[in-house]
Amino acid sequence: xxxxxxxxxxxxxxxxxxxxxxxxxxxxxxxxxxxxxxxxxxxxxxxxxxxxxxxxxxxxxxxxxxxxxxxxxxxxxxxxxxxxxxxxxxxxxxxxxxxxxxxxxxxxxxxxxxxx
Numbered sequence: 001x002x003x004x005x006x007x008x009x010x011x012x013x014x015x016x017x018x019x020x021x022x023x024x025x026x027x028x029x030x031x032x033x034x035x036x037x038x039x040x041x042x043x044x045x046x047x048x049x050x051x052x053x054x055x056x057x058x059x060x061x062x063x064x065x066x067x068x069x070x071x072x073x074x075x076x077x078x079x080x081x082x083x084x085x086x087x088x089x090x091x092x093x094x095x096x097x098x099x100x101x102x103x104x105x106x107x108x109x110x111x112x113x114x115x116x
Contacts, residue, residue: 003058006094010054018101025105035100038114039093041066061093070115071096078102 078099086092
């Protein structure tokens with residue numbers, strides 16, 4: 001079975017789209033970064049290094065220092081698929097991130113996005 005192309009795509013290729021999506025809706029880059037830190041446990045410095053080195057999505061999630069256990073509370077549909085029903089772990093992590101950025105762009109408060 002061949003891997004989905006998103007697995008080998010550098011996070012740095014998609015990250016600006018996350019920022020643009022948030023900013024178009026009046027949100028900020030720092031909020032997107034906070035979501036990524038919450039989800040993965042990466043520090044800002046680690047994340048900047050990963051972006052600079054063009055780390056792919058598969059490695060980004062495999063090497064995440066502390067995937068947040070509360071991420072399992074993320075529910076809903078992204079790209080026509082329920083995130084909680086995705087069986088492939090890496091794809092589910094990617095879709096969790098997509099869903100959180102989508103919630104940010106839709107105006108949800110950070111407390112709700114970060115499942116506090």
